[in-house]
Amino acid sequence: MSNTTYPPQVVIVGGGVIGSAIAYFLATHPKFGGHITVVERDPTYTQASSALSASSIRQQFSQPVNIAVSQFGIDFLRAIKQHLAVDGDVPDIGLTERGYLYLATEDGAATLRENHATQRAQGVDVALLNPAELQQRFPWLQVDDLALGSLGLSGEGWFDGYGLLMAFKQKARSLGVQYVKAEATGFVHSAGRVSAVALQGGAQLPCDWAVNAAGAWARPLLAGTGFDLPVHGRRRCVYAFASPAKTPGCPLVIDPAGLWFRPEGGIWICGLPPAPGEDANDVSLDVDYKLFDEAWLTLAHRVPGFEAVRLQRAWAGYYEYNTHDHNALLGPHPQLPNLLLANGFSGHGLQQSPAVGRGLAEWIAEGRYSSLDLSPLAAARLVEGRSLLEKNVI
Numbered sequence: 001m002s003n004t005t006y007p008p009q010v011v012i013v014g015g016g017v018i019g020s021a022i023a024y025f026l027a028t029h030p031k032f033g034g035h036i037t038v039v040e041r042d043p044t045y046t047q048a049s050s051a052l053s054a055s056s057i058r059q060q061f062s063q064p065v066n067i068a069v070s071q072f073g074i075d076f077l078r079a080i081k082q083h084l085a086v087d088g089d090v091p092d093i094g095l096t097e098r099g100y101l102y103l104a105t106e107d108g109a110a111t112l113r114e115n116h117a118t119q120r121a122q123g124v125d126v127a128l129l130n131p132a133e134l135q136q137r138f139p140w141l142q143v144d145d146l147a148l149g150s151l152g153l154s155g156e157g158w159f160d161g162y163g164l165l166m167a168f169k170q171k172a173r174s175l176g177v178q179y180v181k182a183e184a185t186g187f188v189h190s191a192g193r194v195s196a197v198a199l200q201g202g203a204q205l206p207c208d209w210a211v212n213a214a215g216a217w218a219r220p221l222l223a224g225t226g227f228d229l230p231v232h233g234r235r236r237c238v239y240a241f242a243s244p245a246k247t248p249g250c251p252l253v254i255d256p257a258g259l260w261f262r263p264e265g266g267i268w269i270c271g272l273p274p275a276p277g278e279d280a281n282d283v284s285l286d287v288d289y290k291l292f293d294e295a296w297l298t299l300a301h302r303v304p305g306f307e308a309v310r311l312q313r314a315w316a317g318y319y320e321y322n323t324h325d326h327n328a329l330l331g332p333h334p335q336l337p338n339l340l341l342a343n344g345f346s347g348h349g350l351q352q353s354p355a356v357g358r359g360l361a362e363w364i365a366e367g368r369y370s371s372l373d374l375s376p377l378a379a380a381r382l383v384e385g386r387s388l389l390e391k392n393v394i
């Protein structure tokens, strides 16, 4: 840790699940004895993705690094009561372990097989099912147009994402992390190093390390650093609906049409991305109700019982969308090595928060990723002309 004062000061911008996970892991790192401040402008998290998510975790990625990240993620979530209890106050994130089921027509079957080979090589507990096997396991599913399904047999499911954020935050605070309610406006830097985080109103928080964990709002914060982060807020709506249908053992189903649905309490939630030409950057978070009409057509096709559905409520949040290659952008800013980025999760940041928190804490405390190499996700790939394309984006 050259050029740093002792004890080192770390300022994290953004107190969502990513900023809070980094704060927690750093505060517990045996080689870190410094001070950690988290700057969060909205402690009610009204627009934060961490509070508006579908909060699910899967192992079925196409990139080995994402699989390894989720393998640590599920282990961490299973043991959350040990990790994040504070003075006997034990967090309960309601982890429900149930698989993701990716469905493919003839067109998508080869990709599913390719991903399956990658996943099996990484030890993922996943099975390919033909239409007859799908029908046998899920009699309520319409399989006539399907060629293949890929079902996670363990290590996948869903949980309370806001609960996870709160658990990280409360634990971090109990370990001495300070949360400050303020809006950051940028990073003060000279001679290739960041020296402070600038706040609205003119104050500055001096630091040895700064972290940009500002979710869908990360890009404008870097405007003064000469680096155009290709991350935008892309609106994603979630629709909660009731139906007389019965779907016993329902996993999180991803239809070839792009729609996903899963059970939630006694009802279901679903979502689908807008058509590519309509997926605009940084639009308002008003719910797109027209999209539910489209969703319903697919729902009713895939599960005949869903011909009768009643929309109960809906909400919208941002995917902090990396338009370059839909994967996290982590680690040092290409020109400012003591400014770390934790951005661009493109719809999988909640499940990635444990591994990202641990990794960036190691980077600060040890100068390297010591437990899991996150370097394939380095933000530097943008300036080195590399891509790490994730095929399995929902």
Ligand SMILES: Cc1cc2nc3c(=O)[nH]c(=O)nc-3n(C[C@H](O)[C@H](O)[C@H](O)COP(=O)(O)OP(=O)(O)OC[C@H]3O[C@@H](n4cnc5c(N)ncnc54)[C@H](O)[C@@H]3O)c2cc1C
Residues within 6 Å of the ligand: 013, 014, 015, 016, 017, 018, 019, 039, 040, 041, 042, 045, 047, 048, 049, 050, 051, 052, 053, 054, 055, 056, 057, 182, 183, 184, 185, 213, 214, 215, 216, 217, 218, 221, 236, 237, 238, 316, 317, 318, 319, 320, 342, 345, 346, 347, 348, 349, 350, 351, 352
């Ligand atoms: C509809 C939907 C479904 C999703 N489903 C899943 C899923 O199933 N599984 C999964 O893993 N992920 C999912 N995600 C993605 C996941 O929710 C996000 O990747 C994750 O929450 C990102 O966390 P974050 O801390 O980076 O961002 P956020 O939670 O948005 O936190 C960023 C924080 O930074 C603060 N901030 C921003 N700018 C400033 C500033 N200038 N000064 C001070 N504070 C600032 C904001 O107020 C905010 O609280 C989903 C997202 C959405 C919207």
